[in-house]
Amino acid sequence: AGDYIFYTDWMWTSFVVFSVSQSTMLAVGAIYYMLFTGVPGTATYYATIMTVYTWVAKGAWFALGYPYDFVDVPVWIPSAMLLDLSYWATRRNKHAAILIGGTMVGLSLPLFNMVNLLLVRDPLEVAFKYPRPTLPAYMTPIEPQVGKFYNSPVALGSGAGAVLTVPMAALGAKLNTWTYR
Numbered sequence: 501a502g503d504y505i506f507y508t509d510w511m512w513t514s515f516v517v518f519s520v521s522q523s524t525m526l527a528v529g530a531i532y533y534m535l536f537t538g539v540p541g542t543a544t545y546y547a548t549i550m551t552v553y554t555w556v557a558k559g560a561w562f563a564l565g566y567p568y569d570f571v572d573v574p575v576w577i578p579s580a581m582l583l584d585l586s587y588w589a590t591r592r593n594k595h596a597a598i599l600i601g602g603t604m605v606g607l608s609l610p611l612f613n614m615v616n617l618l619l620v621r622d623p624l625e626v627a628f629k630y631p632r633p634t635l636p637a638y639m640t641p642i643e644p645q646v647g648k649f650y651n652s653p654v655a656l657g658s659g660a661g662a663v664l665t666v667p668m669a670a671l672g673a674k675l676n677t678w679t680y681r
Contacts, residue, residue, distance in 0.1 A: 512653040515617070519610035519657030522574050524668040526550070527605050530580050531597060531672035540588035543601075547580035567629070569620045575612035579605045583669075598669045606665030610657030 529550070530543035551573060558571040583601035590596035 515610075515614070515653040516657045516660065518574075519613055519653075520660050520664055522576070522613070523579065523606045523609040523661040523665045526576050526579060526609065527583070527602050527665045527669040528672040528675075530583055530605075531601065531669045532675050534584065534587060534597070535594060535673050535676050538592065540584045540592070543580040543583040543587075544577060547576035550576050567621075572617060572620050575609070575616045578612050579609040582608055594673055598673055599666060602666035602669030603662050605669070606661030606663070607658045610654050610661055613657075614654045 526547060530546045533546045534540065534542040536542075554571075554573045558568075558573055561571050562568055582604040583597065586601035586604060587593070587597040590600070
């Protein structure tokens, strides 16, 4: 969610796309492992592992000479905690985890990610300090539609995330019930 070469031209569009993709990715994996073990807390453990992997990727970009905040690590852990909480609070009800937990992941992840993005340097400042090479004509970005969706990427990301994360959570739950006969 923090690739500034892409982020500068398509700031809000990419934020919405990344929010939806990260919330659905978190929902599938976290609910799979949580229902596999049956232990509330497993979703948070899964999100912690994903966060560590992202820090490793961030370190790799930094080693290549990019600024430290070139990659902004997504905030998965609080959303996973909400998923764990919904499973625990409903006495390990799988369907409640899918519906309530999936919705909470989809609604909360864009909010946590935006708070995270507000704490990093201005993307334009970084982009001018680290200019990108000239792109061939077929790769030149089209100017984004400014003002679309009332300039509220958090609302759009949360709305789309909440709708799409529930079926992804159901998919993660379904992965536990397949048999091989």
